[in-house]
Amino acid sequence: MELAVGVIGTGNIGADHARRLATRVAGARVHAVFDLDGDRAAAIAAEVGAVALRSAEEVVDDAAVDAVLIASPGDTHAALALACIAAAKPVLCEKPLATTTEECWKVVEAEAAHGSRLVQVGFMRRYDAGYLVVKQEIDGGRIGEVLLAHCIHRNQSVPPSFTSDMSLTDSVIHEIDTARWLLTEELVAATVVPVRRSPLAAEGLLDPQLVLLEAASGAVVEVEVFVNCQYGYDVRCEVVGSTGTASLEIPTANVVTTAGARSQPVPVDWRLRFGAAYLEELQHFVDAVRAGGVAGPSSYDGYAATAVAESCVRSLKEGQRAQVTLAKRPALYETA
Numbered sequence: 001m002e003l004a005v006g007v008i009g010t011g012n013i014g015a016d017h018a019r020r021l022a023t024r025v026a027g028a029r030v031h032a033v034f035d036l037d038g039d040r041a042a043a044i045a046a047e048v049g050a051v052a053l054r055s056a057e058e059v060v061d062d063a064a065v066d067a068v069l070i071a072s073p074g075d076t077h078a079a080l081a082l083a084c085i086a087a088a089k090p091v092l093c094e095k096p097l098a099t100t101t102e103e104c105w106k107v108v109e110a111e112a113a114h115g116s117r118l119v120q121v122g123f124m125r126r127y128d129a130g131y132l133v134v135k136q137e138i139d140g141g142r143i144g145e146v147l148l149a150h151c152i153h154r155n156q157s158v159p160p161s162f163t164s165d166m167s168l169t170d171s172v173i174h175e176i177d178t179a180r181w182l183l184t185e186e187l188v189a190a191t192v193v194p195v196r197r198s199p200l201a202a203e204g205l206l207d208p209q210l211v212l213l214e215a216a217s218g219a220v221v222e223v224e225v226f227v228n229c230q231y232g233y234d235v236r237c238e239v240v241g242s243t244g245t246a247s248l249e250i251p252t253a254n255v256v257t258t259a260g261a262r263s264q265p266v267p268v269d270w271r272l273r274f275g276a277a278y279l280e281e282l283q284h285f286v287d288a289v290r291a292g293g294v295a296g297p298s299s300y301d302g303y304a305a306t307a308v309a310e311s312c313v314r315s316l317k318e319g320q321r322a323q324v325t326l327a328k329r330p331a332l333y334e335t336a
C-alpha cells in the first residue's frame with residue numbers, strides 16, 4: 001500500500017516536497033495539502049492529484065492521511081508536530097523542530113510519552129552523498145581523532161526580512177546538526193565573532209558572521225555564514241583529524257574550458273545543491289514508516305540544534321561565549 005501523505009505548508013520547500021512525493025518517491029502519494037494561502041494550496045493539490053483541505057487540523061485528522069509533512073514556517077512547527085503525535089501519525093517536520101528550546105522539549109516529551117519514534121526532523125544534509133562520505137571516513141577511523149572542522153555556508157542573497165539572528169537559527173542550524181552528527185557528540189558552547197559588514201548587506205544585517213562551536217571533547221567547529229555572497233550557494237566542510245582530513249565533495253556540473261580558463265558552475269541555491277539529499281530524505285522517511293517505524297534525525301536532535309542556535313544568538317547579543325545547556329536525552333533517543 002502506498003503511504004498517503006498530508007503536506008502542511010506549500011511554499012518554497014513544501015511545494016518541492018509535494019512534487020517529489022508525487023513523482024519521484026517510491027511507495028508514496030500526496031493525499032491532502034493545506035496552506036494559509038488557499039490559491040497556492042489549490043494549485044499544488046491540482047498538480048499532484050491531492051485534495052486541498054481547509055485547515056492543518058483537517059490534514060492531521062483525515063483518516064486517509066497516513067503520515068504528515070510539515071513545511072509551514074518554523075514558529076508553527078511545534079503545535080503541528082504535537083497534533084501529529086496526539087493522532088499517532090508519523091511526521092517529517094522541516095527544520096527547525098521549533099523556534100524555542102521550550103517548544104522543542106514539549107515535542108520530545110510528547111513523543112517520549114507516546115513510547116516510540118513518530119518524528120523525523122528535516123536535517124537533509126545527513127542524506128547528502130558528500131557528507132555521508134565524510135561521516136564514513138570519520139567513523140572508519142581514517143582521519144584519527146577529530147580535532148576541528150572548517151565550515152562555510154554562503155547564500156547568494158536573502159530577502160530584506162532576513163535578520164542577523166536568522167543567519168544563526170535558519171542557516172547555521174544546518175552546520176550545528178551536521179557537527180553533532182559528524183562528531184557524534186554534543187556541542188557545549190558557542191561564540192559568535194563580529195566581522196566587518198559587507199557593504200551589500202541590508203541595513204541592520206550583520207553579514208558575514210563567524211561562529212565557533214565547541215564540542216564536549218574540546219574539538220572546535222568554525223562556521224563562516226555569509227548570506228549575501230553574490231556569486232551563488234556554496235557549502236563547504238573540512239574535518240581535521242589527528243592523522244588526516246576529510247572534505248566535503250562539492251558536486252559540480254561539467255567543467256568548461258575555453259578562452260584560457262577552466263570554469264564550473266556554482267549552484268544558485270539550496271534547491272540545486274541539495275536536491276538529491278531531499279529526495280533521499282523523503283524516501284528514507286517513507287520507507288521507514290512503511291516498515292513500521294521512524295528513523296533519521298530525531299526530535300532530540302531538533303531540540304539540541306535549536307538549543308545550540310539559541311546559544312549562538314545569545315553570544316551575538318552579549319558579545320561573549322555562551323554555554324549550551326541540554327536536558328538529559330530520554331531513553332527513546334539513546335540509540336537514535
Ligand code: NAP
Nearest residue numbers: 009010011012013014035036037071072073074076094095
Ligand atoms: P515559505 O516559502 O514562506 O512557505 C511557507 C508556506 O506556509 C507559505 O505558503 C505560508 O503561507 C504557509 N503557512 C504559514 N502559516 C501556515 C500554517 N499555520 N499552516 C499552513 N501553512 C502556513 O517558506 P519555506 O522557505 O518553504 O520554509 C518553510 C519551512 O521549511 C521553514 O521552517 C524553513 O526553515 C524550512 N526550510 C528548510 C530547508 C532545508 O534545507 N531543509 C530549506 C528551505 C526551507 P503565507 O505565505 O500566506 O504565510
